[in-house]
Amino acid sequence: MLDVRCFTVGMFGVNTWLLTDRATGRAAIVDTGESDELVQRLQAVSPAPDVAMILLTHTHLDHAGALPLLQEVWDVPTYMPAKDQPLFATLPHQAAMFGMPHLALQCGRIDHAIDDGFAVDLGATTLRFLSTPGHTPGQGCWFDDTHIFVGDTLFAGSIGRTDFPMSDPALQVESLRRLLDLPGHLVVHSGHGPDTTLAHELATNPFLGFLRRERGIPGPPGLRWAPGT
Numbered sequence: 443m444l445d446v447r448c449f450t451v452g453m454f455g456v457n458t459w460l461l462t463d464r465a466t467g468r469a470a471i472v473d474t475g476e477s478d479e480l481v482q483r484l485q486a487v488s489p490a491p492d493v494a495m496i497l498l499t500h501t502h503l504d505h506a507g508a509l510p511l512l513q514e515v516w517d518v519p520t521y522m523p524a525k526d527q528p529l530f531a532t533l534p535h536q537a538a539m540f541g542m543p544h545l546a547l548q549c550g551r552i553d554h555a556i557d558d559g560f561a562v563d564l565g566a567t568t569l570r571f572l573s574t575p576g577h578t579p580g581q582g583c584w585f586d587d588t589h590i591f592v593g594d595t596l597f598a599g600s601i602g603r604t605d606f607p608m609s610d611p612a613l614q615v616e617s618l619r620r621l622l623d624l625p626g627h628l629v630v631h632s633g634h635g636p637d638t639t640l641a642h643e644l645a646t647n648p649f650l651g652f653l654r655r656e657r658g659i660p661g662p663p664g665l666r667w668a669p670g671t
């Protein structure tokens with residue numbers, strides 16, 4: 443069982459997460475923001491979290507840009523989707539691409555480049571990785587039996603953009619099919635905006651109309667946003 447705390451940080455209002463395994467107190471940080479805000483807010487948490495690992499959902503600057511700042515304080519194993527390596531390598535340039543050249547971002551250290559089906563134990567909780575490329579080449583989701591941290595794969599009422607340089611709408615379609623095969627009760631913690639559940643999004647999300655048609659689920663027809671939808 444996990445305790446989940448959200449820290450919405452930085453100029454992009456990105457949701458970052460502190461997961462704490464209730465049985466052991468071991469904690470994981472999911473995503474980073476692009477500034478030192480998460481470091482400062484985590485250092486203010488009392489009692490101090492026993493951080494055992496850093497997990498990334500993908501490597502856009504708002505999700506991975508502050509990795510070296512976190513690692514200065516918590517020098518712990520860091521896990522990144524392997525297929526995001528080409529995007530991760532652009533981190534020093536992403537700030538300029540987003541119009542913020544004053545941000546001098548560095549890449550930080552990756553200890554484990556992981557892929558679909560990977561699992562890691564946080565105390566007594568097993569966290570699994572589902573690869574859901576589309577928004578980025580390696581975008582993925584971390585989940586246990588109750589929670590899923592989806593980065594920019596899926597939002598309450600929306601999905602991640604697929605018009606960025608390394609995005610791929612066709613991959614996003616297939617990734618949403620696989621994500622929505624997971625149990626509907628999973629609480630969805632997105633990279634931006636409020637929590638939801640997989641079941642609620644499958645029933646209502648305008649970008650998942652194609653899944654409702656494929657699966658014979660009632661609900662609004664939704665948008666045709668990519669071939670196959």
Ligand SMILES: [Zn+2]
Nearest residue numbers: 500502577594
């Ligand atoms: Zn992103």
